[in-house]
Amino acid sequence: MSVNQIDEGSVGRFKFVVVIVIVVFSYGCQRSNPTHLSTIDAARVGSPKPINSIGMEFKLIPAGTFAMGEGDDIHEVTLAEPFMMSIHEVTQVQYIRIMSENPSQFEGADHPVQKVDWYDAVEFCEKLSELPIEKAAGHVYRLPTDAEWEYACRAGSNTQFSFGDQASELENYGWYSANSGGMTHPVGVKQPNAWGLYDMHGNVWEWCQGSAGNSSGGGTGEPTVAESEFAPVGRGGGWYGTARDARSAVRSSINPAFNSGNLGFRVLLVPSKMQDEGKK
Numbered sequence: 001m002s003v004n005q006i007d008e009g010s011v012g013r014f015k016f017v018v019v020i021v022i023v024v025f026s027y028g029c030q031r032s033n034p035t036h037l038s039t040i041d042a043a044r045v046g047s048p049k050p051i052n053s054i055g056m057e058f059k060l061i062p063a064g065t066f067a068m069g070e071g072d073d074i075h076e077v078t079l080a081e082p083f084m085m086s087i088h089e090v091t092q093v094q095y096i097r098i099m100s101e102n103p104s105q106f107e108g109a110d111h112p113v114q115k116v117d118w119y120d121a122v123e124f125c126e127k128l129s130e131l132p133i134e135k136a137a138g139h140v141y142r143l144p145t146d147a148e149w150e151y152a153c154r155a156g157s158n159t160q161f162s163f164g165d166q167a168s169e170l171e172n173y174g175w176y177s178a179n180s181g182g183m184t185h186p187v188g189v190k191q192p193n194a195w196g197l198y199d200m201h202g203n204v205w206e207w208c209q210g211s212a213g214n215s216s217g218g219g220t221g222e223p224t225v226a227e228s229e230f231a232p233v234g235r236g237g238g239w240y241g242t243a244r245d246a247r248s249a250v251r252s253s254i255n256p257a258f259n260s261g262n263l264g265f266r267v268l269l270v271p272s273k274m275q276d277e278g279k280k
Helices: 008-032 039-043 091-100 118-130 132-136 145-152 167-172 272-279
Strands: 056-061 064-068 075-079 082-088 139-142 205-213 230-234 252-253 270-271
Touching: 056 145, 064 145, 064 270, 075 145, 082 145, 118 132, 118 139, 132 139, 145 205, 145 230
Parallel strands: none
Antiparallel strands: 056 082, 064 075, 082 270, 139 270, 205 230, 230 252
C-alpha cells in the first residue's frame, strides 16, 4: 500500500496514537521533574502559584512584624523568616493520597478534610515530606505556628477580620453559621485575603503547631509553653460557629486527641533553601 492509499480512518487512528504518546510523555516529564518551590519563583509577581506533587498551591508570606492578639492581649511579634502557606485548607482528595483514608463527616473531594486530630495532621505533614518527589525537591511540611497563622490571616491588616471590621462582610470571605447550611463547602469558593489565602475565616477550624499557653515567644512568634502544658491551638472559626469565632485573633486551646467535623488544617512549607539559611 502506498502512502497515498492510506485511508482516512488509518490517518485518524495514527493521529490518535501520536496524541496519546505526546500526552503520556508530557505527563511523565512533569512527574519526574517536580516544580521546585523556590523563594525566587514564589515571589515573582503575577507568576503561577507553585504547586507540589499532590496539587497543593502555596503563596510566599514575607517576613515582618505585626500586632498579634486583640484587646489587652495585643503584643508585637516579629517573624524573621518568610514562609510558604498553602492557599487552601487540606482537601479530602489530598488527604486520601497521603493517608489512604478519609475520616471526614462531610464528604467531598474538594471539601476540607475534617475529623482529624492534631496527631493526624502532624502525621500527614511528615508523610508528605517523606514522599520521594518532595524529598528530591527539598520540601519539608509542617503545621503553622499560632503566630504564623495569625500573621498570614491578617495579611497586613490590624482589623477584626482580614477584610475590615464589619462582620456583615464575612459572607463574602468565609462559611459560618449564618451561610453554611450546617456543613462544610469546597475550598476556595469565597474571596481570599489580601495575600491570596482562602478560607482563613470559617469553613473549618485549623490546627496550629503552637500552644495557647504563651504565643508571644519573646516576640519571635515561637511558643514558649512547657511541654507538660502542651495544648495545640485551633484558628479561623468554622461552618458551625458565629462571625465572632472567625475573627483573625480568635484562638482556642484544643486537646490534641480531639477531632470534629468542624476541625481541619492547612500546611506550611519551608523549602530547604530557607531552612539552610535559617540555621546560619
